[in-house]
Amino acid sequence: MAVHAEAHHGPPIANQSSRVDSSTLGMLLFIASEIMLFGSFFTAYFFVRVVSGATAWPPHPFHLPVFVAGVNTIILLTSSFTMHWSLQAIKRGNRAGMQAGLVLTVALGLTFLLTQMREYSRVGFAPHDGGFGSTFYGLTGLHGAHVFVGLTLLTFATVRAFRGHFTPESHRGVEIPGIYWHFVDVMWIVVYTTVYIL
Amino acid sequence: MINPLRSEAEAYRFLLLTVGYFAAIAIAALTLGKWAGLTMFALLTLAGLVYVTRGRRPELPRQAVASRRGRENERRILVIANETVGGGPLREEIRRRSEGYDEKVLVISPALNSPLRHWASDEDGARVQAQARLDTSLTRLREAGVDAKGEVGDAEPLQAMEDALRLFGADEIIISTHPEGRSHWLERGIVDSARERFAVPITHVVVDLEAEPEDVG
Numbered sequence: 135m136a137v138h139a140e141a142h143h144g145p146p147i148a149n150q151s152s153r154v155d156s157s158t159l160g161m162l163l164f165i166a167s168e169i170m171l172f173g174s175f176f177t178a179y180f181f182v183r184v185v186s187g188a189t190a191w192p193p194h195p196f197h198l199p200v201f202v203a204g205v206n207t208i209i210l211l212t213s214s215f216t217m218h219w220s221l222q223a224i225k226r227g228n229r230a231g232m233q234a235g236l237v238l239t240v241a242l243g244l245t246f247l248l249t250q251m252r253e254y255s256r257v258g259f260a261p262h263d264g265g266f267g268s269t270f271y272g273l274t275g276l277h278g279a280h281v282f283v284g285l286t287l288l289t290f291a292t293v294r295a296f297r298g299h300f301t302p303e304s305h306r307g308v309e310i311p312g313i314y315w316h317f318v319d320v321m322w323i324v325v326y327t328t329v330y331i332l
Numbered sequence: 333m334i335n336p337l338r339s340e341a342e343a344y345r346f347l348l349l350t351v352g353y354f355a356a357i358a359i360a361a362l363t364l365g366k367w368a369g370l371t372m373f374a375l376l377t378l379a380g381l382v383y384v385t386r387g388r389r390p391e392l393p394r395q396a397v398a399s400r401r402g403r404e405n406e407r408r409i410l411v412i413a414n415e416t417v418g419g420g421p422l423r424e425e426i427r428r429r430s431e432g433y434d435e436k437v438l439v440i441s442p443a444l445n446s447p448l449r450h451w452a453s454d455e456d457g458a459r460v461q462a463q464a465r466l467d468t469s470l471t472r473l474r475e476a477g478v479d480a481k482g483e484v485g486d487a488e489p490l491q492a493m494e495d496a497l498r499l500f501g502a503d504e505i506i507i508s509t510h511p512e513g514r515s516h517w518l519e520r521g522i523v524d525s526a527r528e529r530f531a532v533p534i535t536h537v538v539v540d541l542e543a544e545p546e547d548v549g
Contacts, residue, residue, distance in 0.1 A: 162338075211351065218344040312340035316347045323347075327354040332361055332369065 165317050168280070172321055175273050179329070182265035191332075196259055196266055200330050206249045207326050210281075213242035214319045217288075217312050227302045229295075236292040236308070239315065243285045250278050270329060277318070277325050284318045287311035353380070407433035410500055410532075412440045412485070412493050413508035414517070415465065419539030422508040423476050429504065429535070430478065437473065437480035438500045441466040442492045450487060459484050489522050490529065497530065504533040511540050 183191060192198055220235025254271075261271040291311050294300065300308055353376050361369025407430050413422060426437055445458035466482040473480045485492030493505060507523050509515040517523070523536045 211347075214344060214347055218340065221340050309340045313343045316340070316343035320347050320350045323350050323354050327358055331358045 165314070168317070168321075172273075172276065172324075175269070175276055176324075176328070179269040179273055182269050186265065192266055192270075196263075198270075198330050199253055199257065202249065202253060203326060203330050206246050206253075207322065209242050209249070210246045210319050210322055213239045213246070214316055216242065217315050221305065221308050221312050224295075224300050224305045224308060225302055229300075232300065232305075232308065233292070233295045236288060236295050240285060240288050240292055243281060243288065243315075247278060247281050247285065250274065250281075273325050273329060277322055280318045280321065284311065284315045287314060405434050406436060407504075408436045408438070408500060408502045410438050410440065410493065410496055410502035410505045411480075411508065412442070412489055412496075412505065413469070413539075414442055414444055414462075414489070416508045416510060416537075416539035416541060419508060419537075419541060421539050422506070422537050423472055423478070425506055425535065425537045426473065426478055426480075427476055429506065435479055437478055438496060438502070439466060439469055439473070439480055439482040440485040440492050440496050441469070441482065442485045442489050443487050445487050455487070458487065489517060490525055493526060493530065497532075502532055504535065505530065506535045506537055508537045508539050511538050 186193060188194075216235045216238040220232045220239060223229075223231025223235055259267045259270075261268055261275075288311050291308050294307055356376060357369050357372050360372035409426060409429055411422070411426060413419075416422060426435075429435075430437065441462040443455055443458040443462040445455050449455065449458065462484040466484060470480055470482050483496070486495060489507075496502070497505075505526065507517070507526060509517045509523070512518055523534065527534050
């Protein structure tokens with residue numbers, strides 16, 4: 135009976151975990167780095183807010199369109215629901231449901247982005263208008279850039295969905311953008327609550 | 333520790349929890365004042381941290397074992413052993429288990445590492461040492477007439493077993509440890525955890541190296 139150790143030359147073979155799929159793990163690491171990025175912007179925002187000594191926030195004469203941003207928040211949350219619906223649909227083999235969910239998600243995300251751009255044009259101050267203006271545009275702009283990236287990923291997923299990709303067993307191309315999209319929504323909840331509400 | 337972004341469904345649930353979390357803080361702050369909001373923030377954050385750090389996911393469902401790849405009279409045995417990989421009782425158990433079969437034995441030697449080196453991704457030394465233990469063990473198994481091959485596995489023994497099962501399709505697993513009181517694996521309940529997780533028969537073999545120092549290479 136032959137016995138042999140696996141002969142191997144060179145560096146050790148890369149050890150891949152089977153507990154977490156590599157693409158999911160990649161997305162998790164990416165999101166971890168994103169949390170650190172947003173964390174640095176929030177640190178700047180709270181620093182400005184604390185050291186300004188203003189009794190009211192936002193400081194005079196700034197005014198934020200809380201209601202419009204609130205409607206925009208509802209739009210973004212609805213897009214997360216349609217995203218979730220889309221993935222549940224393909225898991226059940228409902229291709230039309232997945233396609234409808236993705237199209238609606240992209241449409242709602244686009245609406246959010248366009249509304250934010252409209253808000254920028256009418257809000258009445260610019261990034262160079264003091265610390266408040268800088269941190270406001272920095273935080274909301276950083277989030278807007280992430281919405282754009284999310285929309286790009288979702289557009290690819292939508293095109294693939296209409297080209298017959300994805301099955302109940304294989305739908306990672308929808309799952310990963312879905313995780314990212316929910317993460318973007320979570321960050322918006324944090325931004326909206328801290329910047330607009332509190 | 334619970335990872336809230338492991339899948340889309342869990343990320344969606346996490347989003348809903350985030351909405352509830354911030355809604356409660358905002359309502360408390362706007363209706364009762366900023367100190368109420370701050371208190372709500374502290375309480376909810378504390379509760380969330382406790383849940384995330386202390387909450388445990390239920391064990392993974394019993395893993396489907398890879399379908400048999402060999403002939404009818406073939407017996408595939410996965411052996412997971414660390415410093416006891418060259419122990420006599422383990423060799424005897426493998427021989428006993430494979431008696432009457434055309435045995436295929438895969439020995440996994442986890443690349444045990446210190447926590448500091450693990451976090452620094454410095455595992456080359458650990459893998460070299462694991463490979464040396466493995467080579468010694470395979471030589472002794474050859475002398476005992478057992479058809480075996482071996483691999484260095486993940487430092488986490490459960491992970492090493494799961495990785496090996498996916499490729500090897502074992503009929504049974506043999507876990508070899510030091511005696512009670514000297515075994516980190518037993519202290520951590522590795523054998524019981526493996527029985528919960530894997531749907532293949534698991535045999536636990538105790539190897540007392542102090543009683544047989546000549547067996548260790």
